[in-house]
Amino acid sequence: MQQRLTTKTTQFKQDFKIEGNIVGKGHSPYIIAELSGNHGGSLDHALKLIDVAARTGVSALKIQTYKPDTITLNHNGPEFVVKEKLWQGRTLYDLYEEAHTPWEWHAALFKQAKINNITLFSSPFDNTAVDLLEDLNCPAYKIASFELTDIGLIKYAASTKKPIIMSTGMATFDEIQEAVAAAADAGGTELVVLHCISGYPTPIADCNLTTLTDLQRKLGVPVGLSDHSLDDTAAIAATALGACVIEKHFKLKGDDSSVDSAFSLDEEQFSRLVTRVKDTHASLGEVNYRLTDSEQDNAPFRRSLYVAKAIKRGEIFTAEHVRSVRPGKGLHPRHLNEVIGQVAAQDVEFGTPLAWEHVVQ
Incomplete structure (x- = not known):
């Protein structure tokens, strides 16, 4: 059978x-x-x-x-x-x-x-x-x-x-x-x-x-x-x-x-x-790992790296200077440990989304 x-x-x-x-x-x-x-x-x-x-x-x-x-x-x-x-x-x-x-x-x-x-x-x-x-x-x-x-x-x-x-x-x-x-x-x-x-x-x-x-x-x-x-x-x-x-x-x-x-x-x-x-x-629905239409407006509010304390050019980034917070305009949070201990390439104000241009490479 x-x-x-x-x-x-x-x-x-x-x-x-x-x-x-x-x-x-x-x-x-x-x-x-x-x-x-x-x-x-x-x-x-x-x-x-x-x-x-x-x-x-x-x-x-x-x-x-x-x-x-x-x-x-x-x-x-x-x-x-x-x-x-x-x-x-x-x-x-x-x-x-x-x-x-x-x-x-x-x-x-x-x-x-x-x-x-x-x-x-x-x-x-x-x-x-x-x-x-x-x-x-x-x-x-x-x-x-x-x-x-x-x-x-x-x-x-x-x-x-x-x-x-x-x-x-x-x-x-x-x-x-x-x-x-x-x-x-x-x-x-x-x-x-x-x-x-x-x-x-x-x-x-x-x-x-x-x-x-x-x-x-x-x-x-x-x-x-x-x-x-x-x-x-x-x-x-x-x-x-x-x-x-x-x-x-x-x-x-x-x-x-x-x-x-x-x-x-x-x-x-x-x-x-x-x-x-x-x-x-x-x-x-279907198997999906992309942003849906309903998520588009909220995507900018995911976490990223921001300057939590103003820093002068030549100073060393510490955990006081950089934090992973919302919104998401800064560097990806995965880079936090890379930034800590690096030298600031320029003066950066409190509340600035951190970018690689702020860090001496």
């Missing part, structure tokens, strides 16, 4: 475009607002989510494309029931019935995104979902963490030659390698792998963000973060570590009841995340 993967991943691009926005290593993060099941079963609510999310400055919005029958079975056996935390006691079928985005809404949602001049794409959960999304000219596909082991789905989505973004929650590294290789086998050339912890919500101590740099090193593809923590701390830190994609769940302000609201950000919170992520990336 390792040899096969190393050969195949050379075909993946380090950056590419999704509807005009550049995604990839070194670029400002592509920020995705995940709408998921926060529409609450209402098309009007879903359309409003798009309108409001588009105002936050995100790069794209994402929905999920499945039906309860394409993701699970209508069965109440123990293995089909969530046993703890956020969705405790609910059957998978019941949960996905509430959370799914009806297929008959999709055309309206894509149209609403175009009205707002923002990219909308989706997570397909089976091949029929990919077919529907292809009919709607979906510009990219997201493979959810729980589907990372569905090699057939990955190959089918990658065969469209659209960009693929895949989350790694719960996956072993071998499983991640297999998923990446599957995308390569199907002819995919545009891929981002998102580090993800599938905890809802994710405690900040579980984020393990240094995994990002390890994924980048081992896979050689652009990496990012699918974040389920409760604020923007992890997103900011991931950006500093090189994440080129940030995905976070979005909800309307005051929504505390929709299926994913507990780990989603509202408009104000998401707008703040967008600003902080972009500022964090901007702060990284």
Whole structure:
């Protein structure tokens, strides 16, 4: 597997475009607002989510494309029931019935995104979902963490030659390698792998963000973060570590009841995340040892050698006569020991920036 993967991943691009926005290593993060099941079963609510999310400055919005029958079975056996935390006691079928985005809404949602001049794409959960999304000219596909082991789905989505973004929650590294290789086998050339912890919500101590740099090193593809923590701390830190994609769940302000609201950000919170992520990336800049524009005015106030006590021609410079002080119009401080003990070539007044012409050579 390792040899096969190393050969195949050379075909993946380090950056590419999704509807005009550049995604990839070194670029400002592509920020995705995940709408998921926060529409609450209402098309009007879903359309409003798009309108409001588009105002936050995100790069794209994402929905999920499945039906309860394409993701699970209508069965109440123990293995089909969530046993703890956020969705405790609910059957998978019941949960996905509430959370799914009806297929008959999709055309309206894509149209609403175009009205707002923002990219909308989706997570397909089976091949029929990919077919529907292809009919709607979906510009990219997201493979959810729980589907990372569905090699057939990955190959089918990658065969469209659209960009693929895949989350790694719960996956072993071998499983991640297999998923990446599957995308390569199907002819995919545009891929981002998102580090993800599938905890809802994710405690900040579980984020393990240094995994990002390890994924980048081992896979050689652009990496990012699918974040389920409760604020923007992890997103900011991931950006500093090189994440080129940030995905976070979005909800309307005051929504505390929709299926994913507990780990989603509202408009104000998401707008703040967008600003902080972009500022964090901007702060990284490049390796630079030159004066920046903002330093130019202060450069003259660095230290240099000044005459701290008036001296007559022929006198010997001592530590009383010369000091390293601000501003920076005199000799460089490195020359202090060279000057001490030398003879003054002329009278020099207190407060004069020292120059070699003041010293007998």
